[in-house]
Amino acid sequence: MQTALVRRPWLGLLVILAPVLLVAMDGSVLFLVMPELTTALRPTADESLWILDIYGFAVGSLLVAFGSIGDRYGRLRLLMIGAALFGISSAAASFAQTPRQLIVLRALMGIAGATLLPSALAVLGELFPDGRLRSRAIGIFAAAFAGGFAIGPVVAGQLLDRFWWGSVFLINLPVVVVFLVLAPFLLREVRAVRRGTVDVPSVLTSALGLLLTVYAVKRLAAGGLGVTPFVLGTAGLLTLSWFVRRQRRLEYPLIDVTLFRDRVFSLAIVTGLVPLAAWSATAYLAGIHLQSVLGLPVRQAALLAVPGAVVLTVTCVVTPAVVGRIGVRAALVACHGFVAVGLLLLLFLDADGGIGWYVGSTAIAGIGYGISFSVVADTAVAAVPTERGGSAAAIAETSNELGNALGIALLGSLAALVYRLQAPDAASTLTETVQTPGMSPATIARAEAAFVLGLHVTVVVIAVLHGTLAVLSARWIRASATR
Template sequence: MKTPVRRPWLGLLVILAPVLLVAMDGSVLFLVMPELTTELRPTADESLWILDVYGFAVGSLLVAFGNIGDRYGRLKLLMIGAALFGTSSAGASFAQTPEQLIGLRALMGIAGATLLPSALAVLGELFPDARQRSRAIGIFAAAFAAGFAIGPVAAGQLLDRFWWGSVFLINLPVVAVFLVLAPFLLRDVRAVRPGKVDVLSVLTSASGLLLTVYAVKRIAAGGFDLTPAVLGTAGVLTLTWFVRRQRRLEYPLIEVTLFRDRVFSLAIITGLVPLAAWSATAYLAGIHLQSVLGLPVQQAALLAVPGAVVLTLTCVITPAVVGRIGIRSALVACHGLVAVGLLLLLLVDAGGGIVWYVASTVIAGIGYGISFSVVADVAVAAVPTERGGSAAAIAETSNELGNALGIALLGSLAAAVFRLQGPGVAGTLPETVQTAGVPAPAIADAEAAFVLGLHLTVVVIAVIHVALAVLSARWIRTPVPVA
């Protein structure tokens, strides 16, 4: 009798392994970029692609692979995805050029998109009891958040002892254990869902996103030009056509009609924007700590620990707190705390600010933790029961796109400021610092330009979060039950 009782929790532990890896690989390069830049010499544009092509691949394909897993078998998709994730991680560890690393990171993202939705869906089979299932989903969310938070910390510890590619090799033993144990602890389950996956919708959503973001990156790195303008326009038109197509399909990839509900829309935005803020500021702050303040990577990683711990603990306790204060107060607190935490980075400059950086990660970390914990539940609770699956998939997708868009758009904003205000030696601060023969005044100008870009980015994100706090207070008039 004990084995059936233990099996669900052992199965949960097995599932959490790839979930943790997928989340970690969204942030593991934040502290690696200065050393990676030294070794591979990527351009400013290539550096941003190395960071965020992974998140775009995950976010663009998450809903599609969720549908595929429902129709053709979730365990089968998990096994294929885990094998591809391990293989592409091994390749990324030994990449010799920026182009190779970008391609392998894209493959890792495709594999990650197969793992997340199927892993979450399998929990329903493991835990038929509603109370146990709720606890399991809470642990799942905490593991996902912890992965994002500890990615830079783990990378810092590895870089202190090994080369930059070691941050990907740690995936291999975890993947191996999963491939061995999953067939014994998880059962293959297919949902009864009609219709086929619309391949054209998958292609247009992914291509529209990539074209639009590529144009933003090119303009930020090199100024306005006809080529990125044309590509950006094509990307926007493609995304517009994608949305219109979803309205006509009997079985759409994304049910865009769900966005007619204000609370649902607010939940999805809350899934996207805090992740964008977290990824962009973690990336920029990592460069500041190493390239401006000159801290070794291990010390920079340790400074991220308090924020990571607070974020993870907040994910665990938030569901109980929300039961007392309500969803409206939770969302207002989420956006307000992120805004306050980010504004503390305005006190960081070329001469220091380590204490303010740690305080920023701790305060904003509470807001990020709230976002991780409540977004999916709020989105599901805001729509009819029969549309809960679609709502959950969109909520999960918003997290991944937020992580990618934060670096792509907000990172491009910082890059544009650096290009306009910097000494013009190179496209990024790490490249400028590592260029031989650059005089000290030019280095100082580069550091000042980078800090200005960081500050401007922080202000933009903080203003958006304040606006979302106001919308949360106004749009959610009555308590919204948590699913």
């Protein structure tokens, strides 16, 4: 009996990690799939970006709201409902016939994913009442999430070598079924007494403001200056401004924006967002480069991402112990430094090669990504009063998901803009240009050069951002600060 009681928490942790891995993997699983998916569904450049990033927007914009709903109605109940919805929408996405169908279904997957992450953490806390064991379990949870995001492209590459593009979603089903069968036996319901209610206008305006703003950026990159992107962008910014003002007036806001008055907290949140943005954008662009420019099979392209995935996962595991010795300031400076240096190696990619530089880039930048996953939440929580730690943790968690979506949306749009300006006679995407019958070799060569230039410009912008954040980390955080 005693042995069963000891085993239950760890068996429960294994069960919880299943949906966490799925949510993380589906944030990156399409990075290497897009060339084949483009061939099958023929999305426009704009639709391709939405297919990639609507998932992250849905997850990021609803995490805090579903955290509140779970507190009120039960975390395990929400976890079960979210897992079922995730499985159903994944199955439907596997057989999508048009780009718009896939975009809608990816949005549903994102909504389901937003129910899973906060609920999984809360249920995990119930499994491990002992603080020491709980910290270890949360570390495993974070490593699993990071590892899932890292291996998403690798798993996709292996599946595409044998099956059609929809298999990357269909693989979610057996994992969901196992979770739904075992969860009721190994996990217990968790509720919390939460003040106030979920402010529906805040949920709607935050999501709408983000979507309108990003859509305007996409339209600007794809079609240049015009009335539509100006109107939509203005409407999006005004909506987000209204959202921020509303949070300041509410007694129980969806997001406590006053926390951003603390510079260390703000830096921690930006550190949660920018590295994920860099990772998602460069993984997506590099995946296209490997397949559409260098002509590598998808399986080989996927295997090239393995070293970076291993480095990232190992870094997540060892970072907490290292931070205890070197301090948070040194860790954040190292985080941004490794990402910047690693990504600058992508400047050596060209239309003729650069595979070794790509592998080196993912390995070096992977150290920075792993540090980001491990220290952001703790740094954010430590920077605010104890009674506001829950709000700080929720914002930190949200920043990761929004970073994933914004990376492809904004940085991907930057690369698309450079491509359009440098290759106006090519198709809207490089993959379309390469696969269009009758396209002249000269046009294809110009399109490939334009794509590589867009990749390089994006990398330089990201590296400058990380360099700036490294300097701010050194200046704003006390040298003695630890976890």
